[in-house]
Amino acid sequence: MARKEEPKIQPNNELEQKIIEAFEVFDHSGKQVVDVREIGTILRSLGCCPTEAEVQEVILATENKEATGNVPLINFLPYMCKAMIEHRFYPASAEILLAAFRYFDKDGRGYLTKERFTQLMLEEGEPFSQEEFDEMMQTALDPVTSNITYEYYINQLMVAPKHVYEIADMFEEERKKLEAAAPKKKRASELLREAQK
Known part of the structure; x- marks a missing residue:
């Protein structure tokens, strides 16, 4: 039975957009999948400076477990967003x-x-x-x-265009602001105490 094609992943922010754009350059099939051998190049095109061991770590964490040898965007995108926010693979000053x-x-x-x-x-x-x-x-x-x-x-x-790590920093700042502005959720025990009053 043919595998159902995944819906195209849409970016939610500028950071995701940059990662998806870099990924799609190497997605020759247009199926949101790249060969594992392209991961180092994708990382470097994003402005990352990983060692070969770190490239292997990314592959291990994001590789398709059913069909080894390729990395789907659905695995790569969340991993790389987190890595960029954490400033992993950051280039030397x-x-x-x-x-x-x-x-x-x-x-x-x-x-x-x-x-x-x-x-x-x-x-x-x-x-x-x-x-x-x-x-x-x-x-x-x-x-x-x-x-x-x-x-x-x-x-x-x-001399480079807006660095992807700067985008990650802006994204994380915005997320923290939204989190701080959101009303705090009360625990069930607090709600019960208030209801008993």
Whole structure:
């Protein structure tokens, strides 16, 4: 028997809209499902900076249990809303990035050579994939000097449209205001006491 198609999920707020838009780019079937191999890319397109272990954690938490290998939007959306509100996978600040680049710039020249940067990104720590690295180099590499002038590169990284974490913060603030403004629900015992008076 053919599985009934799920109704299209409609966003309730700007945060959900951003997450759905990022997800739909990789939903090639249009059935609100993506391949698990796309999750890291989706997270990064949202401005998240997860480690590979964190990507696996997201997959484990959101993967379709009946048909492994894919992640349905209905699982991904609530998980990611919560993660964004909690600031999980938050990118490093400009100060932290600058300190890291300066650590590797032993001579204090203000740049790393293409060769050294390639070695750091592809071979040390948690290496980037070749695809991720190539994308990074489009922004990082100075075409004239073939070096990575890291203060310029960091400034490029920090110039971004309204960050999804800011949207998550606004959403959470609004939720708290609504919660505070809502009348407090009374417990059954309180209602009984009032009724007995």
